[in-house]
Amino acid sequence: MDIRSSALLTDFYQLTMLQGYLERGMEDTAVFECFVRTMPPQRGFFMAAGLAQLLEFLENVSFSPAELDWVANSGRFSRSFVDYLERFRFAGDVQAMSEGTVFFPNEPIVRVTAPLPQAQFIETRLVNLLHYQTLIASKAARCVLAAAGKPVIDFGLRRAHGAEAGLLAARAAYMAGFAGSATVMAGPGFEVPVFGTMGHSFVQAHDAERHAFEHFAEVQPDNVVLLLDTYDTLKGARTVVTLAPRLRERGIRIKGVRLDSGDLVEQARQVRRILDDGGLRDVQITVSGNLDENTIQQIVAARAPVDLFAVGTRLTTSADAPYLDCVYKLQEYSGRPSRKKSEGKETWPGAKQVYRHYDQRGRIDHDVVTTATDTQAGTPLLRPVMESGKRSGTSPSLNQICERATAELATLPEEMRQCRQGATIPVQISSVLRDLACLVDKRDEAG
């Protein structure tokens, strides 16, 4: 079973609900929407991501013989249901915000229109795919904004939550404006530029730091970035100065150094001074180690001489907000709009569209969420991306998505670009949608 496309990568209740729908012939058209209910306290915006992987999943989801056997042998489902699963394919329509789009709470980012069992069954993996990349792209975008034009690289595979998370984090971060990733597979997988030089173990495995540096420079002459803090950062910097002329004679240029511990602002200043005094003004300084948008912002604000930021664990786990309140909810079945009224988890009913309004300078002013059939002024954000289970048109390349994401970040008001706490965009609920909610409530109370 391939875990990524397996139909069994789902919640068991999808199967029990499906059997229920099928036994009653409940196969009319349903509309589900995916959205995030609330904004985490430190954040001001989200960036939509994961659509490419979702569409790939929807095009391929099916039950393998081994999976059908498991369902049949569980003893909890009818033979006719297993036969249905054998034929199961997703043949619905999808409307979505393009990847890289900035969005806010209660705005649908994906709308699925399909026969109820199909639209229902895909819920778990749909949320699993959209949630994680959206989480990471949203975090990465903040790091990019904080870095104020300096490149940022993803170093976070090892503490990402599993293989897929590490790989998709590299994609989501690149989309949001990162320069690349240390994750090799992001190269062949997504054409993300891949970076890396040496770890502390490389230095430790040599009998002296200077031997490790010289040795590395000889082996990777086009990629000489030396890690300074294994023993003593400033000593490491002086070793680089001593080594540089010897390497230069052999045509090898030291490209950079990396600092991975201690007070990075202070270390960067002292190392910069040592390098400059040693005639190594063009050697760049990379910093890493527990970075996130806040520490990057502090380093930038202190005008520390840092040329490149490497962000690891706190990016790939979105450490300050490790999940979003991302859900996929039934909005309409068989032409009948509906909504949950659960305490604190109420939803707006019906198929919806989001309209964006900009100010004269091209910055987002506000968004309006309304019904899909209501036409409003502003730019509609949901567009058709899949019809009858097949992608509409050609999908954008990751580089095209990057360009969109950069353009989107440029539409954020200045205080949001500076990630000021509490700065966000108001989302209005149209009167048409409010009226629909009242009608639905009255109907349900009468029912």
Add this chain to the structure above:
Amino acid sequence: MDIRSSALLTDFYQLTMLQGYLERGMEDTAVFECFVRTMPPQRGFFMAAGLAQLLEFLENVSFSPAELDWVANSGRFSRSFVDYLERFRFAGDVQAMSEGTVFFPNEPIVRVTAPLPQAQFIETRLVNLLHYQTLIASKAARCVLAAAGKPVIDFGLRRAHGAEAGLLAARAAYMAGFAGSATVMAGPGFEVPVFGTMGHSFVQAHDAERHAFEHFAEVQPDNVVLLLDTYDTLKGARTVVTLAPRLRERGIRIKGVRLDSGDLVEQARQVRRILDDGGLRDVQITVSGNLDENTIQQIVAARAPVDLFAVGTRLTTSADAPYLDCVYKLQEYSGRPSRKKSEGKETWPGAKQVYRHYDQRGRIDHDVVTTATDTQAGTPLLRPVMESGKRSGTSPSLNQICERATAELATLPEEMRQCRQGATIPVQISSVLRDLACLVDKRDEAG
């Protein structure tokens, strides 16, 4: 490329370091150890997990032709290095704590002894696998302790960080004492018991809640757990009371109800009263919705009539501590012990062993970390699990690991079983190990 066993699921610097080691013939034996540097503020212990997946990875890691092509075509490595990668296999020894073992900061949970390039190369995926399951097992164990004997189930696939995280979270949580998971694939994948009934959409898709309940009971007569909070929880409970006799006539018993929103303590009490008054004393109450060990503890302390807890997002993302400071560090190369001295990230040198000491009641008193060659009193925690790249003996089943985990949790002092903040176990560094560190530092300063 299969993402889970792919050799390219690694950091690029592993490749650049490897080429360096090989060009200098640095293939002597290296010892690396994996450990967690610090305890997150709210936590008191860790539970080791992920070893089974690590050993599977070590037995299978190799470069496919497509992967070799990518490395060759990157233009950053020599032909002889690509030839080496083609032959690459892990043939080292591994000592490890058994899965389910309780442990503390600075205690190695896995020690790898192998030729330097092999021991180095596996770093990224080793940390990626051990870190995540250890993170989740440690969190899940706290939920199990908080539930004080009541069953707990994992509902967290959708907001887990990707496919692998969701699946491995189900395994890690079951290991730590969960009763099962909603993730279907955890059944065929790990023989984890799988649970699930209905979501809100099932209720919404019907024209009335009572129809949804009756319909579900007919389709899944052995699995009737009804979700009450789609519209109004107490109304939902009264509907269950009305429905029960009609179902009983047809031989269908309502097993339980689920509450997923609002004040769960208050809701559970009111629902319990409605059910009891309606003669449904044996109908169990499951609660879900933003649960973690703290909310479970509050519900238990309030003596709310809850029979089963379902924990989702906050489990699978380990929301209060979404990562551990888990590292894999070179301890010795070619018989020469070494250590990092990076500020705030110093390590203890050399191959190590952990000895556990219990009090008279069988509770953990303290641990001692010492060198691998030093023999101490107490129970050694690291044991051989792989020799020359092959597993030693038979691996324990997941149920055997569960038993160990339960036994381990029973060795925690009472205040740690109650997850009291700040309660933890002292880890002593032996004088032998301290002396070794001094020797290494003197050597490095002289060098």
